[in-house]
Amino acid sequence: MDTHLRDLRYFVATAEELNFTRAAERLFVSQPALSKQIRQLEEGLRTRLFDRDRRAVELTAAGAALLPAAREVIRCWDEAQRAVGDAVAAEAASLRVGLSTSVGRGLLQRAREGYAVRRPNGRLQIRQIDWDDATAGLAEGRVDVALVWLPIPNQDAFATRVVATEPRCVVVREDHALAGRSEVAFAELLDEPFLALPAAAGPLRDYWLAIDHRDGRPVRVGATVSNADETFAAVEEGSGIVLIAAGNAAIYQRPGTVAIPVSGLTPSELALAWRADDHRGTVRDFVETL
Amino acid sequence: MDTHLRDLRYFVATAEELNFTRAAERLFVSQPALSKQIRQLEEGLRTRLFDRDRRAVELTAAGAALLPAAREVIRCWDEAQRAVGDAVAAEAASLRVGLSTSVGRGLLQRAREGYAVRRPNGRLQIRQIDWDDATAGLAEGRVDVALVWLPIPNQDAFATRVVATEPRCVVVREDHALAGRSEVAFAELLDEPFLALPAAAGPLRDYWLAIDHRDGRPVRVGATVSNADETFAAVEEGSGIVLIAAGNAAIYQRPGTVAIPVSGLTPSELALAWRADDHRGTVRDFVETL
DNA sequence: CGTGTCCATAGCCTTTGGTTATCACAGCCG
DNA sequence: CGGCTGTGATAACCAAAGGCTATGGACACG
Numbered sequence: 001m002d003t004h005l006r007d008l009r010y011f012v013a014t015a016e017e018l019n020f021t022r023a024a025e026r027l028f029v030s031q032p033a034l035s036k037q038i039r040q041l042e043e044g045l046r047t048r049l050f051d052r053d054r055r056a057v058e059l060t061a062a063g064a065a066l067l068p069a070a071r072e073v074i075r076c077w078d079e080a081q082r083a084v085g086d087a088v089a090a091e092a093a094s095l096r097v098g099l100s101t102s103v104g105r106g107l108l109q110r111a112r113e114g115y116a117v118r119r120p121n122g123r124l125q126i127r128q129i130d131w132d133d134a135t136a137g138l139a140e141g142r143v144d145v146a147l148v149w150l151p152i153p154n155q156d157a158f159a160t161r162v163v164a165t166e167p168r169c170v171v172v173r174e175d176h177a178l179a180g181r182s183e184v185a186f187a188e189l190l191d192e193p194f195l196a197l198p199a200a201a202g203p204l205r206d207y208w209l210a211i212d213h214r215d216g217r218p219v220r221v222g223a224t225v226s227n228a229d230e231t232f233a234a235v236e237e238g239s240g241i242v243l244i245a246a247g248n249a250a251i252y253q254r255p256g257t258v259a260i261p262v263s264g265l266t267p268s269e270l271a272l273a274w275r276a277d278d279h280r281g282t283v284r285d286f287v288e289t290l
Numbered sequence: 291m292d293t294h295l296r297d298l299r300y301f302v303a304t305a306e307e308l309n310f311t312r313a314a315e316r317l318f319v320s321q322p323a324l325s326k327q328i329r330q331l332e333e334g335l336r337t338r339l340f341d342r343d344r345r346a347v348e349l350t351a352a353g354a355a356l357l358p359a360a361r362e363v364i365r366c367w368d369e370a371q372r373a374v375g376d377a378v379a380a381e382a383a384s385l386r387v388g389l390s391t392s393v394g395r396g397l398l399q400r401a402r403e404g405y406a407v408r409r410p411n412g413r414l415q416i417r418q419i420d421w422d423d424a425t426a427g428l429a430e431g432r433v434d435v436a437l438v439w440l441p442i443p444n445q446d447a448f449a450t451r452v453v454a455t456e457p458r459c460v461v462v463r464e465d466h467a468l469a470g471r472s473e474v475a476f477a478e479l480l481d482e483p484f485l486a487l488p489a490a491a492g493p494l495r496d497y498w499l500a501i502d503h504r505d506g507r508p509v510r511v512g513a514t515v516s517n518a519d520e521t522f523a524a525v526e527e528g529s530g531i532v533l534i535a536a537g538n539a540a541i542y543q544r545p546g547t548v549a550i551p552v553s554g555l556t557p558s559e560l561a562l563a564w565r566a567d568d569h570r571g572t573v574r575d576f577v578e579t580l
Numbered sequence: 581c582g583t584g585t586c587c588a589t590a591g592c593c594t595t596t597g598g599t600t601a602t603c604a605c606a607g608c609c610g
Numbered sequence: 611c612g613g614c615t616g617t618g619a620t621a622a623c624c625a626a627a628g629g630c631t632a633t634g635g636a637c638a639c640g
Contacts, residue, residue: 001371002299004628005292021586033629035588040627045371047378052587054637065377069370076366080359081291081335087355088337294597310618323598325618330596342618345606 001044005077008070010037011049015067018057093122095282098129098136098143101228103270104251107147107163107290114289119282130226134201138273145286149245150269153202157276163290164270166246168210169259171235179258186213186264193222193240195231208243210265232257245270291334295367298360300327301339305357308347383412385572388419388426388436391518393560394541397437397453397580404579409572420516424491428563435576439535440559443492447566453580454560458500459539459549461522462531469548476503476554483512483530485521498533500555522547535560 010027014034017023024034042049049063059067095115097108112124129137129146134153136146152158170178170189178184196219197205206212209219222240225231231242232254244252245268249259272290274283300317304324307313314324332339339353349357385405387398402414419427419436424443426436442448460468460479468474486509487495496502499509512530515521521532522544534542535558539549562580564573 002295002367004294009292019586020588029628030630031587032589032631036628039588045374047374055586057587061381062374062377065373066370069366069373073363073366073370076359076363077292080356080363083355083359084335084337084352087352091351296597311616319597320599321618322600322620325620326597329619345617347618 003041003044005074007037007041008074010034011041011063012067012070012074014038014050014057015059015063018059020057090121090123093119093282094125095122095145095286096125096127096137096143097286098127098138098146098148100129100131100134100136100148101248102251103147104247111286111289115286118285118289122282124286128227131197131204132200132226134197134204135273138275144278144280144283145272145274148271148273149204149207150271151203151207152273153200153204158273159276160271160273161287161290162269162271164245164247165267166270167267168243168262168265169246169249170241170243170262171232171249171257171259172241173235173238174256174258176241176258178260181260183261183263186210186262189241189262190214190217191220193220195223195225195234195240195242196221198224198226207268210243213265228252293331293334295364297327297331298364300324301331301353302357302360302364304328304340304347305349305353308349310347380411380413383409383572384415385412385435385576386415386417386427386433387576388417388428388433388438390419390421390424390426390438391538392541393437394537401576401579405576408575408579412572414576418517421487421494422490422516424487424494425563428565434568434570434573435562435564438561438563439494439497440561441493441497442563443490443494448563449566450561450563451577451580452559452561454535454537455557456536456560457557458533458552458555459536460531460533460552461525461539461547461549463525463528464546464548466531466548468550471550473551473553476500476552479531479552480504480507481510483510485513485515485524485530485532486511488514488516497558500533503555518542 010023010029013027014020014023017026020034020038021031024031027034038049045062045066047062048060049066051058051060097111108124108126115122115124127137127143129142133139134148135158136148137143138146138148138158139154147163148160150160150162152160170184172178178188194209196209199205209221211219220240223234225234225242228248231244232252234240235242236254236256243262243265244259246261247270253259272287274287300313300319303317304310304313307316310324310328311321314321317324328339335352335356337352338350339356341348341350387401398414398416405412405414417427417433419432423429424438425448426438427433428436428438428448429444437453438450440450440452442450460474462468468478484499486499489495499511501509510530513524515524515532518538521534522542524530525532526544526546533552533555534549536551537560543549562577564577
């Protein structure tokens with residue numbers, strides 16, 4: 001048998017007052033309503049809780065047993081409500097950060113610390129997002145801010161702040177003809193098969209294929225990859241070569257692959273992005289932290 | 291904001307299944323009913339508890355915070371119900387014993403021990419009852435068994451078992467003319483003012499005034515007394531003298547008063563009594579104990 | 581012997597909790 | 611592609627719960 005928590009409060013008030021009329025006043029209900037609820041509680045528990053002796057109301061043994069237990073249930077429920085409230089507050093102060101690759105560069109660590117100062121109750125929740133969404137989850141609303149490589153699709157919808165500008169490298173298998181070189185010109189790569197981002201990545205796919213450095217010559221796509229793991233696996237497999245940012249070359253050093261600086265390309269831009277119509281304080285705090 | 295404990299069970303079931311349809315089945319309610327109650331819980335807490343993403347249901351941060359807390363509330367309530375159940379069981383095994391005077395004679399101690407063997411969960415609750423009710427609470431249902439002096443009013447309604455038969459004494463003030471005597475004949479007391487029980491005590495009042503040893507001569511009533519304390523206070527005050535059982539003379543030795551054995555009276559009978567229509571095992575156990 | 585206090589009951593209305601039927605949407609399979 | 615299936619939301623409806631006001635009956639008190 002379950003009961004409404006309100007009825008437990010009714011019971012406790014009545015047990016404290018030992019007077020239905022006064023208890024009803026304290027509870028802001030009519031006396032008959034209180035009587036009825038107490039009776040119902042008694043029926044549910046299959047025992048009387050009060051002896052309504054003529055003139056005096058007093059607790060039965062069962063009522064005396066229930067009183068501390070009921071107080072405990074109420075305390076426990078109040079505690080539960082507090083826990084929910086805390087969780088809501090913490091979430092309101094938290095931000096979901098979208099990433100497509102590891103960022104490195106000490107960025108995340110600094111962001112965490114800086115944000116913790118501004119929002120002591122908040123947390124940064126990091127989400128790895130595949131390249132099917134070049135906005136790293138921003139577009140679908142899965143994150144609040146993201147670290148993305150420019151350009152991104154529908155860029156007008158987002159505000160961006162460039163946080164790093166780096167030359168590009170090419171990653172080749174260690175037995176590739178160029179593997180020993182300390183630098184290559186992009187022109188030397190034009191006939192190589194390239195790994196490509198998914199079509200959904202839009203302009204970002206073109207960017208990492210360096211379409212506008214090819215003078216209209218078609219690109220050979222060796223495979224399509226959706227994240228960093230797939231990319232390096234594909235290079236090792238010999239499916240093709242791939243351009244990456246110099247910073248990422250330092251982070252991702254995989255045995256069996258070699259990264260070589262490439263000349264003749266515009267540098268890549270890593271940017272912090274958020275929805276242009278998102279004016280929440282938490283977002284601004286995060287942006288200012290970086 | 292308070293909620294029905296049932297709704298917490300609904301929430302827990304849904305959080306465990308992460309599927310409204312299955313949770314509703316487990317709870318033996320329809321799925322719309324479950325949906326509605328969960329929504330109402332969410333409104334009460336002013337936060338969403340589940341993310342009903344298309345295809346998947348999962349807990350929000352608030353929901354995750356509520357889950358253990360809700361389990362705790364439910365556990366706590368189950369505990370409260372158990373406490374009430376225990377109290378009811380204990381009371382069912384307990385007996386209220388009515389007394390009008392101290393009983394002494396080691397009776398109560400033996401009764402307690404014997405009863406504890408038969409009803410380990412039960413207890414004897416002793417109630418002192420004034421002589422306004424010569425049945426020591428039996429008539430009004432305030433006790434289950436009583437130790438009474440015979441005769442009692444409406445004696446057919448009760449079953450009795452005599453536990454002690456004792457000669458009677460008279461209690462006088464220490465400066466009374468008879469105070470030095472080692473025994474007196476009742477005939478010597480006929481002109482003394484007597485303390486009387488309340489009229490409601492009926493035949494018992496007559497008995498302790500020894501009406502049927504007076505050959506129709508009227509009794510002088512010095513005062514009416516309702517319990518042992520009043521009786522001795524009245525004797526000390528000089529309001530009158532009073533007959534008591536020899537056993538009680540031993541128990542109640544008050545400075546300023548003297549008890550003297552009286553000859554020429556029928557002996558008094560202390561009896562265990564219970565309602566004739568009360569066939570409960572607890573009552574029988576108690577009777578057999580004595 | 582009124583009068584006031586206090587709990588219970590009765591009659592009525594609104595809200596709540598439940599039902600069935602149906603819709604909208606996603607995924608799956610042929 | 612089109613129909614089937616599984617899932618949650620919605621609508622319409624009904625019974626029960628929970629509230630109120632008015633009233634009754636028992637008792638204490640002056």
